[in-house]
Amino acid sequence: MSRQMTGARMVIEALRDQGVDTVFGYPGGAVLPIYDEIFQQNDIKHILVRHEQGAVHMAEGYARSTGKPGVVLVTSGPGATNAVTGLTDALMDSIPIVVLTGQVPTFLIGTDGFQEADTIGITRPCTKHNWLVKETDELAATIHKAFHIATSGRPGPVLIDIPKDVQFATGEYVGPKQIETPSYQPAKKGDLATITRLVELMETAERPIFYTGGGVINSGPGASQLLRELADATGFPVTSTLMGLGAYPASGSKWIGMLGMHGLYEANMAMHDCDLMIAVGARFDDRITGRVADFSPGSVKAQIDIDPSSINKVIHVDLPIVGDVGHVLEDMLKVWKARGRKTNPEPLRAWWAQIEQWKARNCLAYRNSDKVIKPQHALQRLQALTAARKPYFTTEVGQHQMWAAQFLHFEDPNHWMTSGGLGTMGYGLPASIGVQVAHPEALVVNVAGEASWLMNMQEMATAVQFRAPVKQFILNNERLGMVRQWQQLLHGERYSQSWSESLPDFVKLAEAFGCGGRTVSDPADLDAAIQEMIDYDGPFILDVLVEKHENCFPMIPSGKPHNEMLLGEASTEGAITGAGAALV
Amino acid sequence: MAALNIQKGASSHSAYDLRDPNAQTIESHTLAVLVENEPGVLARVIGLFSGRGYNIDSLTVAEVDHLGHRSRITIVTRGTPAVIEQIKAQLGRIVPVHDVHDLTVEGPCVERELGLFKVTSKGDKRVEALRIAEIFRASVVDSTLESFVFEITGTPEKLDAFAELMRPLGLSDQARTGVAALARGA
Numbered sequence: 028m029s030r031q032m033t034g035a036r037m038v039i040e041a042l043r044d045q046g047v048d049t050v051f052g053y054p055g056g057a058v059l060p061i062y063d064e065i066f067q068q069n070d071i072k073h074i075l076v077r078h079e080q081g082a083v084h085m086a087e088g089y090a091r092s093t094g095k096p097g098v099v100l101v102t103s104g105p106g107a108t109n110a111v112t113g114l115t116d117a118l119m120d121s122i123p124i125v126v127l128t129g130q131v132p133t134f135l136i137g138t139d140g141f142q143e144a145d146t147i148g149i150t151r152p153c154t155k156h157n158w159l160v161k162e163t164d165e166l167a168a169t170i171h172k173a174f175h176i177a178t179s180g181r182p183g184p185v186l187i188d189i190p191k192d193v194q195f196a197t198g199e200y201v202g203p204k205q206i207e208t209p210s211y212q213p214a215k216k217g218d219l220a221t222i223t224r225l226v227e228l229m230e231t232a233e234r235p236i237f238y239t240g241g242g243v244i245n246s247g248p249g250a251s252q253l254l255r256e257l258a259d260a261t262g263f264p265v266t267s268t269l270m271g272l273g274a275y276p277a278s279g280s281k282w283i284g285m286l287g288m289h290g291l292y293e294a295n296m297a298m299h300d301c302d303l304m305i306a307v308g309a310r311f312d313d314r315i316t317g318r319v320a321d322f323s324p325g326s327v328k329a330q331i332d333i334d335p336s337s338i339n340k341v342i343h344v345d346l347p348i349v350g351d352v353g354h355v356l357e358d359m360l361k362v363w364k365a366r367g368r369k370t371n372p373e374p375l376r377a378w379w380a381q382i383e384q385w386k387a388r389n390c391l392a393y394r395n396s397d398k399v400i401k402p403q404h405a406l407q408r409l410q411a412l413t414a415a416r417k418p419y420f421t422t423e424v425g426q427h428q429m430w431a432a433q434f435l436h437f438e439d440p441n442h443w444m445t446s447g448g449l450g451t452m453g454y455g456l457p458a459s460i461g462v463q464v465a466h467p468e469a470l471v472v473n474v475a476g477e478a479s480w481l482m483n484m485q486e487m488a489t490a491v492q493f494r495a496p497v498k499q500f501i502l503n504n505e506r507l508g509m510v511r512q513w514q515q516l517l518h519g520e521r522y523s524q525s526w527s528e529s530l531p532d533f534v535k536l537a538e539a540f541g542c543g544g545r546t547v548s549d550p551a552d553l554d555a556a557i558q559e560m561i562d563y564d565g566p567f568i569l570d571v572l573v574e575k576h577e578n579c580f581p582m583i584p585s586g587k588p589h590n591e592m593l594l595g596e597a598s599t600e601g602a603i604t605g606a607g608a609a610l611v
Numbered sequence: 612m613a614a615l616n617i618q619k620g621a622s623s624h625s626a627y628d629l630r631d632p633n634a635q636t637i638e639s640h641t642l643a644v645l646v647e648n649e650p651g652v653l654a655r656v657i658g659l660f661s662g663r664g665y666n667i668d669s670l671t672v673a674e675v676d677h678l679g680h681r682s683r684i685t686i687v688t689r690g691t692p693a694v695i696e697q698i699k700a701q702l703g704r705i706v707p708v709h710d711v712h713d714l715t716v717e718g719p720c721v722e723r724e725l726g727l728f729k730v731t732s733k734g735d736k737r738v739e740a741l742r743i744a745e746i747f748r749a750s751v752v753d754s755t756l757e758s759f760v761f762e763i764t765g766t767p768e769k770l771d772a773f774a775e776l777m778r779p780l781g782l783s784d785q786a787r788t789g790v791a792a793l794a795r796g797a
Contacts, residue, residue, distance in 0.1 A: 151655060152662050156706040159650070176706060210647050210709040336700035339693060 035060035041170040055102025057129025060194035077485035081457035083113020088461025104142030119448025123182035132192035155183030163198030180213030217350030232303035233374030241270030242308015250353035273437035292390035299589035321588030406434035423479030426508035453482030533570035542566035585610035635691040647707035732781030
């Protein structure tokens with residue numbers, strides 16, 4: 028049956044067929060026909076943002092907390108260019124989002140028309156794929172393809188650029204089932220022979236470790252479940268990257284904490300000393316490896332990843348397994364069980380005894396105070412007071428982000444949204460709104476630094492308009508804390524431009540936006556303030572004035588291997604020198 | 612803290628310098644990339660090379676299957692074995708890329724390039740240019756009393772050698788297509 032309709036109507040029809048319930052967007056000249064269609068229907072809710080970057084981060088928050096693709100609709104030119112940061116963020120963290128951009132009509136393309144930009148050219152390197160649709164007949168198929176590509180294989184952002192005349196013109200609509208992508212066929216199942224070889228190594232390993240990442244989350248809740256089963260059955264310790272937190276629960280007995288530059292001492296030492304490393308959906312980022320030449324020198328390394336280009340990119344891997352984490356873990360479990368559920372118990376016991384010794388260093392220790400709120404303490408109290416609500420956490424980028432990763436407990440996948448790969452300041456507030464829109468009843472807290480938060484604070488208006496009761500937990504040190512920390516370590520304590528001489532009064536700001544707000548500076552008032560934030564019926568800004576010069580430890584100074592961490596209160600003088608200083 | 616000091620140059624082993632040219636040998640590889648012939652596909656391939664800092668020594672592209680909308684891009688690139696592997700994996704990740712073949716490692720292959728060389732000279736030099744062209748089996752595709760344009764097909768090395776010999780004989784301009792390559796055998 029042939030169905031004729033306008034391109035603008037097709038967009039709505041295709042989104043509906045894809046099961047989309049929410050679109051984050053901002054109207055403009057080149058997308059008016061689509062907005063006209065949005066006006067005339069009730070199936071798809073439109074969240075009006077205050078800046079297109081916010082729309083993309085909201086879509087990311089929505090996507091990461093639901094496992095469904097986030098959808099963004101923006102206009103041509105500045106609408107599209109404002110989306111670029113979010114697209115790059117989603118690409119780095121493998122988040123499935125579909126961005127629809129308006130474009131000047133086809134007959135104006137190339138003439139420097141009003142609000143014309145080469146959106147496809149600009150976004151080519153920051154999308155998994157993008158399309159300029161020049162024929163209305165191709166629009167529906169392209170949208171369906173876009174959803175398939177965004178959500179399958181290694182997920183990522185895609186963009187469809189739709190000229191205004193294509194939106195007005197009439198064409199034939201096709202449904203999602205009629206779509207083929209012959210050149211794009213990502214593998215799901217891993218090679219069984221390699222999986223069996225890995226299981227053989229697991230049976231004899233003396234110091235094994237699961238090094239898990241965002242790929243476990245992206246593979247779906249089933250993958251997290253399989254990871255838990257495999258880790259608990261084998262008794263192997265589990266560490267995770269920033270992106271993978273929650274895949275294995277923090278309360279699980281095999282959990283040894285996050286690894287990496289600000290990871291836990293026990294996790295990094297275990298990575299350095301292990302004899303079998305099983306990387307599961309993790310990509311050996313430079314924040315994880317430290318000095319590559321000294322990265323886990325004595326281990327056999329296996330890597331499970333759906334993206335072949337993630338394998339051997341940074342670290343040479345002995346056993347590469349290309350496939351979806353969930354499928355591969357399932358096969359691993361099957362093979363391991365069929366071969367008699369063997370491990371090497373004696374050395375494994377000794378390995379755990381060693382890990383316990385490292386744990387005893389208590390690497391997250393900090394000196395608390397009854398005069399000033401320590402950021403670590405604030406997060407511990409936030410954790411304690413919110414745990415029962417099974418909260419969703421988002422973060423901005425910087426010290427507070429690392430402290431949140433260290434001090435919050437992640438029990439479930441899809442409850443932790445942070446900008447890992449790109450490190451986008453301004454991510455957390457809009458992301459928290461995206462999460463809240465997807466989970467209206469849930470407690471959603473954005474752990475923020477005041478500097479990051481200001482980068483997209485306009486989105487508080489979005490939160491108020493759509494009654495998204497997001498909680499903004501701002502650890503305010505009046506500094507760009509991480510920049511300040513690096514300047515202390517690396518640049519002779521010359522704090523160039525890393526503090527804000529003028530900050531807004533966050534409580535008045537909250538009032539101006541029409542939401543709740545409070546400042547707290549006395550540790551004795553902290554619990555009451557957090558409770559007020561949680562209990563407030565609506566969005567809330569809690570301005571927590573914290574110790575201004577706290578450093579984030581542990582820390583692997585750039586250019587150092589895992590076993591040369593700086594622990595809390597360490598002397599930081601000359602910690603980063605010479606060649607390490609050139610690293611970011 | 613002295614124990615933590617990094618020696619100068621120690622970061623040559625950091626993630627940033629994985630491609631340290633001193634660490635491993637640089638190899639030249641000829642890659643055949645079969646792509647969907649859609650707008651922008653060449654830009655995607657080229658953008659990958661520039662964005663990730665890979666080298667392109669030569670690049671040719673043309674549609675090879677009109678009905679199937681397939682084009683073949685032949686790329687000659689250089690890098691350490693690890694980088695070459697990464698290039699292939701990254702190319703394979705591009706959505707409209709059907710297939711990536713490393714002709715250098717997949718067995719013997721035929722590599723050919725076409726070149727046009729203009730030689731402007733008189734007298735003995737002109738005679739000598741014509742004589743060398745004959746040895747190289749180059750054909751004259753344009754002639755004036757003071758110039759020849761030679762057309763020559765062969766490996767890039769053969770074209771290099773020809774250009775080298777023509778230089779003292781009045782080589783004034785040249786155009787080369789870049790390498791096209793196919794695996795030998797069935």
